[in-house]
Amino acid sequence: MSTELSPRATEIADHTKQLLAAGGYHGFSYADVSKRVHIGKPSIHHHFPSKADLVLAVVARHREQTRDGLAALDQHFEDPLARLTAYTDYWAECIREGTSPMCICAMLAAESPMVPADIADQVRAYFQDLTAWLVTVLERGQATGQFRFSGTASVEAQTFMSMVHGAMLTARALNDAESFQAISRTAIRQLSVPT
C-alpha cells in the first residue's frame, strides 16, 4: 500500500521535506539536496527522475505520516477536546524545536498555481483528509456538549484548519514560535463551551 522507499531514497525525501518547509517548491534545487545528502546530483535523479516526482513522493509520504499520526492520536485520546489540543500541541512542538517548522502542504498550497498539477492535487487531498478528521472530532465534541458552533461541522472544520495554517504563517512572519501556541489555544477556546 504505502510506496516502499529505499533507505537512500528515504534520506533524500526527508531532506527535501526540510528544504520544502523552508522555501517551497521553487526555493530549493537538486544541488541543495545533493549537498545535504552528501551524494552526487545525478544520484538523486536515479531515485527520483524529476523534481516533480521527488516532491510528489515527499507529499505522499507526508499524507501517510499525517494519517498514521492522527490515527495514533485517536487511539491515545478519547476526549474530542484532548484530541484537538494534542493536534495543535504536536505542531507547536515541531515549530518550537525547529523540526518541520511549517506544514509543507500549507507551503505548497500557497504556491499551488505555479506547481505541477499532480502535486496540487495531492495537496488538495491533504486538505480534504485533514478537514474530514476535524469534522469527526468537532461532531463528537458537539455531541458530548464540549464544543458549540453555529455553522456546519464542515465549514467549522475548515475554519479551524485555516487558523492552524495561518498561525504557522504568523509565527514565521513575526519570527516568534510561541505565538503559534497562543493563537491555537485561543482558537480552541472559541470552539469550547465555557465551563
Next chain:
Amino acid sequence: MSTELSPRATEIADHTKQLLAAGGYHGFSYADVSKRVHIGKPSIHHHFPSKADLVLAVVARHREQTRDGLAALDQHFEDPLARLTAYTDYWAECIREGTSPMCICAMLAAESPMVPADIADQVRAYFQDLTAWLVTVLERGQATGQFRFSGTASVEAQTFMSMVHGAMLTARALNDAESFQAISRTAIRQLSVPT
C-alpha cells in the same frame, strides 16, 4: 513620505505584485516581468537595480495601500462588526475576481526564511500593522458589546488575522474561491455575541 514611483516603475511594480501573488519570491523572474510589461529585461534593472529592491518596493507599496484602504474603511463604517465584515469582503472579492488572489505578505511570510532579510522585516511590519488595526476594531466591538472574547485583544487579533491568511491557503488548495467567504463569515460569527 510615500516613495514616488514613475509611471513605468508603477507598471512594473503592479505586474510584479501579481507574479508574487501567484508564485512567491522564487516563483518568478525578471524575464517574466519584462514579458508582461513589454519591455527589455535590463530596463527593469534600470528602475529597480536588484530583485530584492523590486520586491521590497512592491511590499512597501502594499503596506501603504493597506494602510490607506483600512483608513478609508474606518471612515465609511463606524460599526466594528461592519468594519470586520468589510475587510474580509474586500478580500473575498479580490479572490473571487482573481485580482490579487492572495495577500503577497502571506505569501512572503511562508517563504520568509529564504527571502532577503529586509523584505522579511517589511513583511513582519505588515503583520504588526494589521494586528494593530484589528486590535482597535476588536476592542471597540468589545466595548459596544458586539464582540466577546476571553483572551487579550492582541492574541484575539492575531487569531483572526491567522484565520484570514489561512483561509486564503485553503481557498487555493481546494481551488474554491467561495470557501474563503464561508470561512471568514464563520470566524466573525465566533467572535460575535449571539443576537
Next chain:
DNA sequence: AGGTGTCAATCTACTAGTTGGTCGGCTGGG
C-alpha cells in the same frame, strides 16, 4: 566453488536553457 548475468547505486562530465545582473550605446524631450 567458480563463473556469469543482472541490477541498483553511484560517479564524472556534459547538455541546453534560465537566472539575476552588467555594459555601452541609442533615443527623444527639456
Next chain:
DNA sequence: CCCAGCCGACCAACTAGTAGATTGACACCT
C-alpha cells in the same frame, strides 16, 4: 547638452536533466 528611458549583447552562475562508465551485491547456473 543632458539625462531618463530603453535596448542589444553579453556574463558568470545556476537550473533540471542526460550519457556513459564504474562499482558491488545478489542470484542463478554449471
